[in-house]
Amino acid sequence: MKLFGVRLPAMSSLLIWGLLWELIGRAEFSFFVPPLSQVFSTLFEIFGTKAFQSALYETAYAFISGVFFAIVIGIPTGIFMGKNRLLDELLLPWVNIFLSAPLTALVPVLMVLFGFGMKSIIITTTLFAIWIIILNARAGVLQINRSLVEMATSFGASPWDAFTKVYVWAALPEILGGVRIGVIRAVKGVIIGQLLISIAGFGALFELYSANFLMSHFWAVLIVLFGLAFTISEFLAYLERRVSYYAAKR
Amino acid sequence: MDMLQTNVQTEITTAAQADIAVSVSNVSKNYGDVEALRDLSLEFPRGQLTSLLGPSGCGKTTLLKIIAGLLDPTSGDVLVDGKAVTGPGPDRAFVFQDFALLPWASVMRNVAFGLELRGVAKSEREAIAEKYIANVGLSGFEKSYPHELSGGMRQRVGLARALSVDADVLLMDEPFSAVDEQTRRKFQEDLLSLVANENKTFIFVTHSIEEAVYVSDQIAILLPRPSRVSDIIRPTGLREKDMLTIRRDPEYLDIVDEIWASLRSYVE
Ligand SMILES: Nc1ncnc2c1ncn2[C@@H]1O[C@H](COP(=O)(O)OP(=O)(O)OP(=O)(O)O)[C@@H](O)[C@H]1O
Ligand SMILES: [Mg+2]
Numbered sequence: 001m002k003l004f005g006v007r008l009p010a011m012s013s014l015l016i017w018g019l020l021w022e023l024i025g026r027a028e029f030s031f032f033v034p035p036l037s038q039v040f041s042t043l044f045e046i047f048g049t050k051a052f053q054s055a056l057y058e059t060a061y062a063f064i065s066g067v068f069f070a071i072v073i074g075i076p077t078g079i080f081m082g083k084n085r086l087l088d089e090l091l092l093p094w095v096n097i098f099l100s101a102p103l104t105a106l107v108p109v110l111m112v113l114f115g116f117g118m119k120s121i122i123i124t125t126t127l128f129a130i131w132i133i134i135l136n137a138r139a140g141v142l143q144i145n146r147s148l149v150e151m152a153t154s155f156g157a158s159p160w161d162a163f164t165k166v167y168v169w170a171a172l173p174e175i176l177g178g179v180r181i182g183v184i185r186a187v188k189g190v191i192i193g194q195l196l197i198s199i200a201g202f203g204a205l206f207e208l209y210s211a212n213f214l215m216s217h218f219w220a221v222l223i224v225l226f227g228l229a230f231t232i233s234e235f236l237a238y239l240e241r242r243v244s245y246y247a248a249k250r
Numbered sequence: 251m252d253m254l255q256t257n258v259q260t261e262i263t264t265a266a267q268a269d270i271a272v273s274v275s276n277v278s279k280n281y282g283d284v285e286a287l288r289d290l291s292l293e294f295p296r297g298q299l300t301s302l303l304g305p306s307g308c309g310k311t312t313l314l315k316i317i318a319g320l321l322d323p324t325s326g327d328v329l330v331d332g333k334a335v336t337g338p339g340p341d342r343a344f345v346f347q348d349f350a351l352l353p354w355a356s357v358m359r360n361v362a363f364g365l366e367l368r369g370v371a372k373s374e375r376e377a378i379a380e381k382y383i384a385n386v387g388l389s390g391f392e393k394s395y396p397h398e399l400s401g402g403m404r405q406r407v408g409l410a411r412a413l414s415v416d417a418d419v420l421l422m423d424e425p426f427s428a429v430d431e432q433t434r435r436k437f438q439e440d441l442l443s444l445v446a447n448e449n450k451t452f453i454f455v456t457h458s459i460e461e462a463v464y465v466s467d468q469i470a471i472l473l474p475r476p477s478r479v480s481d482i483i484r485p486t487g488l489r490e491k492d493m494l495t496i497r498r499d500p501e502y503l504d505i506v507d508e509i510w511a512s513l514r515s516y517v518e
Binding site: 156166170246 | 352364396
């Protein structure tokens with residue numbers, strides 16, 4: 001973005017919104033919106049507390065495990081669906097249903113099946129993330145240039161070689177795109193899990209702060225969460241740019 | 251008794267095939283209702299270049315892929331060095347019309363990729379690849395990526411990859427059709443020296459009558475679907491001549507005319 005001929009750094013619009021937030025907060029417009037500066041000072045305050053750190057740890061643990069399973073199961077599933085017509089016909093309807101299904105409604109079922117603990121939260125997180133990862137990996141494989149596969153076969157590639165040396169790389173731009181969106185959905189999943197299944201992690205903090213009208217605490221945790229999700233998604237976007245040199249030339 | 255007879259028969263065939271590298275007998279191929287090849291038989295002499303020439307859609311690529319082991323024939327057999335083809339093998343290497351380079355891999359890795367798939371150690375395969383990269387005139391581009399190269403350079407990479415696995419038979423599907431005319435002429439000359447210097451059997455698909463006559467020891471003319479070999483032409487006289495004057499040679503011009511005369515009725 002350019003302003004009066006000066007190039008502004010990326011996301012400088014956030015400054016304007018931050019300023020607006022501060023002003024609205026100072027005007028004491030609503031208890032719901034404390035000034036941004038107060039939110040930040042609360043953030044530094046609670047950062048060192050035991051409650052915050054264990055919440056961060058619990059959330060990160062559930063989130064990372066959930067995303068891990070979504071990736072490790074989702075990418076191969078998507079690739080196999082792209083390679084195998086039969087598997088594709090069998091699974092695609094389900095993937096599409098779950099992609100658009102209101103997964104929150106499934107959470108109680110998961111609680112019955114897997115209990116009220118971490119396990120259910122991780123599974124919820126995985127369920128939020130996995131479908132788009134599968135679909136994107138599948139789309140990535142479907143657009144692979146046939147002759148690349150034939151080339152590998154003609155030089156004697158084993159199915160494993162073809163998988164690791166051709167399919168994964170040829171589909172990588174789509175796979176990374178899917179993982180990025182999946183990760184963002186996993187953030188939703190982990191918080192919903194923590195709110196609905198067992199009041200734990202950040203979910204518990206949200207619950208606690210909003211029930212007690214501790215609005216600057218509430219916003220502080222939300223900002224931390226946003227910051228984490230944003231960082232991960234930017235990192236994945238960076239990886240996507242790293243492979244973009246060949247994405248258009250496959 | 252039966253055994254004996256088979257043995258004798260095998261011996262006779264082996265003797266007759268001494269200088270036949272690839273033999274295709276009674277191959278048919280159907281794609282669903284489409285009959286691409288019908289009862290096609292053709293022999294490819296060792297150390298020579300045979301062109302497959304014919305109108306678009308007549309099944310040249312199909313035949314080449316069957317020889318490569320990438321496609322199964324509906325019926326019929328392909329023998330390479332007397333052994334039946336059941337799939338791809340180290341005795342054959344393919345050069346693709348669209349180059350088929352890994353876009354995420356450097357020139358070095360692409361050229362060495364055939365060897366990589368065969369489990370050759372990295373230092374060894376890179377030494378071999380290095381040699382062929384130099385042979386095709388791409389020294390200095392080892393670290394470049396395919397998208398940084400011109401079409402002609404990309405096909406040199408494809409060629410170097412096929413050469414570096416040191417297969418006896420090189421299968422080339424219109425390898426020069428995606429490069430510009432001048433590069434193409436240079437490639438044709440290079441191909442002639444390659445056939446002369448490497449003791450390999452080349453099977454070369456082309457659309458171009460001139461190209462076929464210029465580079466081939468033997469030209470198999472295929473007719474439109476369902477395809478058979480309608481004629482085999484051997485421009486033997488031309489192979490002795492200087493590659494720079496072939497295009498002015500009366501024999502060259504005659505053969506080009508002759509082939510066109512036999513093909514023109516099939517081109518609408
Ligand atoms: N996978 C396929 N499924 C169905 N039909 C096919 C398939 N591949 C090829 N064909 C048909 O078989 C015939 C021969 O195809 P092939 O690609 O071998 O021709 P070609 O001689 O190489 O043509 P060109 O000169 O245009 O490359 C064509 O009519 C084509 O439509
Ligand atoms: Mg073809």
